[in-house]
Amino acid sequence: MRQDLQKLRRVLAAVVETLGYELVGMEFHPRRAGSLLRVYIDGENGIGLADCQRASHQLSGVLDVEDPITERYTLEVSSPGLDRPLCEPRHFVRFAGSQVRIQLRELLDGRRNLLGRLLGMQADDVVIVDSEGREWRVPLERIEKARLVPEL
Numbered sequence: 105m106r107q108d109l110q111k112l113r114r115v116l117a118a119v120v121e122t123l124g125y126e127l128v129g130m131e132f133h134p135r136r137a138g139s140l141l142r143v144y145i146d147g148e149n150g151i152g153l154a155d156c157q158r159a160s161h162q163l164s165g166v167l168d169v170e171d172p173i174t175e176r177y178t179l180e181v182s183s184p185g186l187d188r189p190l191c192e193p194r195h196f197v198r199f200a201g202s203q204v205r206i207q208l209r210e211l212l213d214g215r216r217n218l219l220g221r222l223l224g225m226q227a228d229d230v231v232i233v234d235s236e237g238r239e240w241r242v243p244l245e246r247i248e249k250a251r252l253v254p255e256l
Contacts, residue, residue, distance in 0.1 A: 112172045128184045129191035139177035144184045151183035186254035200224035203253040
């Protein structure tokens, strides 16, 4: 399934980038009653409702033709929001210095959830420092979800 998601991501990125936006990330949630495909986009001037509608229209057409998802699903297109997902190495570099919440695929030193200040990337590891001053190095492939923590 991971390989299918990578193919889906490539299809989404091609459409979104053609429209002049950045594909921030995507989530696919399979469900019996209909799956959910959530696509996060961003632009130089932020994202508004019209941008989401435009991208949704184009994505729907391409997804209907390419048919990478065989079951019934709902497509949602959204801005990344204040609690922006961090999905790629460049996101962890770009938002170094920000507060982040990371959920791991499996335990790391007895913890599955980490909260701390993002220091950036070193090789393939995301590096954060928690509130107690402990530095955590997390291999990117062990991260289930990572999001910015809004600091208002």
